[in-house]
Amino acid sequence: MNVSILVLVIVVIGLFGYTFGARRAFALANGKSSNLHSRPGYYGAHVAVWTILPALALIFVWVIAAPAYINSSVRASFPEDVKAQPQATQNLAYNMVGSIARGLVLLTPQELAEAESGSGDVRALLASRGVPLADQPQPYMIEAAKDLNAMSATSRIALTVAALLASALGAALAFRSIAPRFRARNGVERVILGALIAASSIAILTTVGIVASMLTEAIHFFTMVSPWEFFFGTVWDPRFAAAGAAGTSGQFGLIPLLLGTLYIGLVAMLFAVPIGLFAAIYMAEYASPKFRAAAKPLLEVLAGIPTIVYGFFALVSVGPFLRDISAQIAGIATGNFTSFIQAQSVLTAGFVMGIMLIPYVSSLSDDIITAVPRSLRDGSLGLGATRSETIKRVILPAALPGIVGAVLMTASRAIGETMIVVLAAGVAARMQLNPFDPMTTVTVKIVNQLTGDLEFTSPQTLVAFALGITLFVITLCLNIYALYIVRKYREQYE
Structure with a gap:
């Protein structure tokens, strides 16, 4: 299942959890909100939070970790002579494998069989499906592309199952914890407070990251050009000397x-x-x-x-x-x-x-x-x-x-x-x-x-x-x- 659709499904499950949680709290209070510690809506929000947050956290970690694992696994399947080449060459090979993998999904079973057997012009075949390649792919690239597609499909299925199980388990535990004196409001407000702190931290950390990235490169620049020349110079002419000449004329x-x-x-x-x-x-x-x-x-x-x-x-x-x-x-x-x-x-x-x-x-x-x-x-x-x-x-x-x-x-x-x-x-x-x-x-x-x-x-x-x-x-x-x-x-x- 696509990640966006999966997130939407989990949100829909959370909305159902909100509705049933609020109704259960109201029913346990015998129809009187005054018998509850919190308003019924907080009990529903408690169920919705525990339905959505664990699943979203799992999806977030999975989306970051799974591609890295698949990348390393596919690279490990490369022949030894390819792995002995420079990193840039390996990156080009992996990019071609990714392009082939995207093209294999678009092929019919007969075309896929021809591509796997190597009896056809794979480059022309993929180009006809809108996936141009810089060169004719080697056999190991096609095998690696098949492995990449298989692992990606397995990862999507596993993610869907794991996320839905996490969502269902969270909903069940939250639903069972509902009781008239359960402090649902306190828990929900702590979650909201954590979300506000996270949002503020993201803004602050983004600013710090921007400043740090600029400052690092600026320090590198000042190792080449004097700060006095930069801050107090009156001529802007960033030209360089001819190739092979010492120094710069800028x-x-x-x-x-x-x-x-x-x-x-x-x-x-x-x-x-x-x-x-x-x-x-x-x-x-x-x-x-x-x-x-x-x-x-x-x-x-x-x-x-x-x-x-x-x-x-x-x-x-x-x-x-x-x-x-x-x-x-x-x-x-x-x-x-x-x-x-x-x-x-x-x-x-x-x-x-x-x-x-x-x-x-x-x-x-x-x-x-x-x-x-x-x-x-x-x-x-x-x-x-x-x-x-x-x-x-x-x-x-x-x-x-x-x-x-x-x-x-x-x-x-x-x-x-x-x-x-x-x-x-x-x-x-x-x-x-x-x-x-x-x-x-x-x-x-x-x-x-x-x-x-x-x-x-x-x-x-x-x-x-x-x-x-x-x-x-x-x-x-x-x-x-x-x-x-x-x-x-x-x-x-x-």
Whole structure:
């Protein structure tokens, strides 16, 4: 049985266990829930938990262990001359065995007999079934493929039987343990608590794993390139010397990329923060409930648009528009219709990225402003202040820590943007302050350095991990500072 279908069957059995468990508890209480320690639903949940969890745990372990065992068994059946070859060659042979095994399943009994006897062109036969092979398979590969299919089928049958037995045994034991004074609620809540802890641990361990993987490769990079050269270098030119030459001719200066990242992010924030903040103030304080109910979802739609779409918008519309309008302005001023704004520039990328960030600033600020107690508004208005004075002198100061935190979190989102910068600002690593010229960011160079068929042994590739860990530290510091601002200056209301 397929694993997905097996999991679905076990869940269905668990639902039946829930129903019968709740009914049994209700029956033991003579129809009075007050005679039970827990509500009937907890008894049903107790049976469902012990029906589903042991079986799922068994499936999880089996799915991990069985392929490894089958892999080692099939490799052990290879001839000695194959096992004496390098590991890469054995891997290629095993991959071909896997392809043959998938093809053998699609053959008719007569075709399978021909393939087993070696009397036909197995390669052409499998290709006709949509399983192309790089070369004619050797006889031992066909035998290994048959063994692989047989062991896989046996494993699926054994897994199905074992999982269903574990599910049935768990259901039976849980069903027998039901009694009026049985503390079903405590057990179910412990399971839920364990699930919550596991979910939190997965998130934490994932973050730790990402950081550890980047840090390991970054340390490898710094054994080849000086950290001083990387963090304080002003030239980004990761080229290498000719083959056979000693050393490298590349330069891995971070400063141009860091300046481009901060510059484009600053321009984006200059567009996003005022518009988003004013939109939040209007929707929270001035807009009617009907307008707010319609405008806020429409504004938040911008946050759901893929960034590649924003990049195309910048490349096709915004960049050419700014270039043409600058040419018109230059022509009116000097008579020379030469554009002083390039289609790919800091301004183009910052403007489009600012549009993308507006819903982040607006939505977060709106929630923060609406969280300010109504009593502060009423007190200010009762003392004779106008609505605008109340917003300026009461509401915004009370909401300021949260707004600052929202702005800093939005800034970390801007720093990590890639696709808009690639299409709207170019890939030139430059140090300049003219917003009308192209620049690039750290994220763009990470993509560039990891694009193509590269080995993870050269500084040209490993530098991407150094850039990644640097960007991670920057965004982490911004988020920590945002949380610090919110916690330090947050107003506490009764």
